[in-house]
Amino acid sequence: MITEKQIQLHSSASTQEGVFQAIADLAVENGIAVDNASVVAGLKERESLSTTGFQDGFAIPHTQSDSITRPAIIIVRTETGIEWESFDGKPAFFFISLLVPHEEAGTTHLQALAALSRALMDDESRQAFLTAQSSEQLAHLIKNAIQGDE
Numbered sequence: 001m002i003t004e005k006q007i008q009l010h011s012s013a014s015t016q017e018g019v020f021q022a023i024a025d026l027a028v029e030n031g032i033a034v035d036n037a038s039v040v041a042g043l044k045e046r047e048s049l050s051t052t053g054f055q056d057g058f059a060i061p062h063t064q065s066d067s068i069t070r071p072a073i074i075i076v077r078t079e080t081g082i083e084w085e086s087f088d089g090k091p092a093f094f095f096i097s098l099l100v101p102h103e104e105a106g107t108t109h110l111q112a113l114a115a116l117s118r119a120l121m122d123d124e125s126r127q128a129f130l131t132a133q134s135s136e137q138l139a140h141l142i143k144n145a146i147q148g149d150e
Contacts, residue, residue: 001112002073002142004135006030011076016084020044022076023061023097027068032099035067039099053086054120058129062098062113064105071100071112073142094129096120096142112146119145 006026013019017040024039026032033039042063046052053059074097081091098112119125125145132138 001071001146002075002139003030004139006032006072007075007077007135007138009075009077009135009138011078013076013078014080014082016047016082017044019076019078019082019095020061023074023095023099026074026076027072027099030072030074032070032072032074033065033068038065038067039063043097051085051087053084053092054117055086055088055090056126056130057081057086057090057093058120058126059084059086059092059095060098060113060116060120061095062100064100064102066102068099068101071098071104073098073112073116073146075138075142115146115148116142 011022013022020040020043024036027039028036042065043061046063052061076095078093081093084092086092128141
């Protein structure tokens with residue numbers, strides 16, 4: 001679901017829209033989605049239902065779309081915090097985005113989302129994500145979190 005090519009560690013995005021665009025661009029570049037606009041629209045629509053802002057600077061924006069060709073995780077880490085209506089009231093700067101084709105919405109989506117949420121609630125996992133020095137290292141940590149090998 002994730003490779004180092006699906007991670008942008010130093011994004012210049014400074015708005016929610018900019019983060020969504022960075023996620024969509026990475027999705028299209030990596031063959032995960034065929035259309036940037038529908039990914040951005042899906043992320044916006046999901047965010048309008050309730051915040052995906054977590055805590056300690058993390059958010060998990062996610063969407064399902066017919067333009068998404070395979071389940072994947074895209075990570076964007078911004079240089080500055082962005083207001084995200086997070087649970088702890090702090091700006092978000094670390095975005096773990098889950099993109100899922102419509103036909104896999106009930107299974108892959110919920111399992112991966114639950115695994116990511118558990119990992120983000122664990123102080124050690126969160127700290128490991130924050131201190132990862134490379135896209136490769138971060139991809140490895142995320143894979144382990146989803147597979148339950150924390």
